[in-house]
Amino acid sequence: MNTYTAKSVARLADLSVGQVRSYAREGLLQADRGPRGEYLLSFQDLVLLRAARVLMAARIRPRKVRTVLRNLRRQLPTDRPMTGVQLSAEGERVVVRVGGAEWDPETGQARFRFDTASLQTRVAPHARRAPRPRATGGEDAEDWHALGNDLETTAPDHAQRAYRRALDLDPDHFDSRVNLGRLLHEQGNLRAAEAHYRLALASRPNDATALFNLAVCLEDLGATGEAIATYLEAVAADTACADAYYNLARLYETIGDTAAAVRHLKTYRKLTERP
Numbered sequence: 001m002n003t004y005t006a007k008s009v010a011r012l013a014d015l016s017v018g019q020v021r022s023y024a025r026e027g028l029l030q031a032d033r034g035p036r037g038e039y040l041l042s043f044q045d046l047v048l049l050r051a052a053r054v055l056m057a058a059r060i061r062p063r064k065v066r067t068v069l070r071n072l073r074r075q076l077p078t079d080r081p082m083t084g085v086q087l088s089a090e091g092e093r094v095v096v097r098v099g100g101a102e103w104d105p106e107t108g109q110a111r112f113r114f115d116t117a118s119l120q121t122r123v124a125p126h127a128r129r130a131p132r133p134r135a136t137g138g139e140d141a142e143d144w145h146a147l148g149n150d151l152e153t154t155a156p157d158h159a160q161r162a163y164r165r166a167l168d169l170d171p172d173h174f175d176s177r178v179n180l181g182r183l184l185h186e187q188g189n190l191r192a193a194e195a196h197y198r199l200a201l202a203s204r205p206n207d208a209t210a211l212f213n214l215a216v217c218l219e220d221l222g223a224t225g226e227a228i229a230t231y232l233e234a235v236a237a238d239t240a241c242a243d244a245y246y247n248l249a250r251l252y253e254t255i256g257d258t259a260a261a262v263r264h265l266k267t268y269r270k271l272t273e274r275p
Contacts, residue, residue, distance in 0.1 A: 003032065003040035004262075012265060013049035014273070020049065028069045043253045043261065050269070051087040058089035064106075068094050071105045141170035148179060156183050172203050178210050185217055193217050208238035215244065224251055242271040 006024070010017045021039060024031040029045040048069060055065045068087070075096075086097040087105075096105045148162035163180040166173050181196030197214040201207065215230035228251050234244045249265035252258075 003042060004046060006039045006041065009041045009046050009049060012046055012262065012269065014053050015049060023049065026066065028066065028073070055087060055089055055094060060089050060094060068105045072096060075105060141166040141173045141176065144169065145173060145176045148176065152183070159183060174200055174204055178213065182213060185213070190217055190221050194221070206237045208234050208241050211237055212241060212244050215247070219251070224255065227251060240271060242268050245271065
């Protein structure tokens with residue numbers, strides 16, 4: 001596992017060296033000791049400290065931040081990477097998000113989002129009755145695309161059909177191609193999603209959104225090298241694509257390229273830090 005000094009982590013996490021060492025002494029980090037007794041920290045520790053810095057910037061009290069991080073260590077599986085964990089402040093409360101789950105790390109109590117699947121199930125029957133574009137001098141791919149947009153949240157299967165109809169009418173309809181790929185991706189149909197992203201990029205090779213989506217898909221398929229190359233294309237197309245830099249940092253860390261991981265994480269930090 002690659003390691004970082006307390007000084008380098010402090011610089012990247014925008015904390016003081018003293019703060020980093022304090023977190024390590026309290027057992028909040030997975031810190032090892034070097035031959036001279038210095039703290040050696042992991043990429044996971046860096047991600048955790050960045051999350052702590054976000055909470056402190058939101059005026060969460062330092063003692064509460066420490067409590068949240070301590071509880072989080074207990075609540076997460078030991079093999080759960082911190083890169084998939086999001087911490088945010090809602091007023092004086094802290095919320096943890098992992099995938100579709102949300103909870104209060106102080107109490108361990110689960111939270112339920114308003115736009116959950118249960119709401120989708122209740123609303124979907126109404127969406128299915130939405131009017132379809134009718135031929136008035138010929139069907140229009142743009143109308144079917146607009147319908148797909150309207151149906152995505154409440155009836156994704158019907159949204160897919162609308163996008164497919166738009167593509168039947170106009171195989172080069174870029175937005176329908178990307179949106180259909182994304183819906184298939186969310187369903188876990190990765191190969192089909194990849195195919196649609198690549199078809200979209202055939203017409204717009206430098207579109208950052210399509211490149212980013214394809215990179216995520218390749219990552220989910222386990223094609224780490226291709227994913228890295230595609231994320232690099234995405235940031236070349238849009239230098240402000242912060243999520244691509246973050247994902248690059250994470251992937252470079254997994255393949256052992258520490259210098260590249262730190263470089264891209266620094267860029268991510270510059271793009272997302274508050275003015």
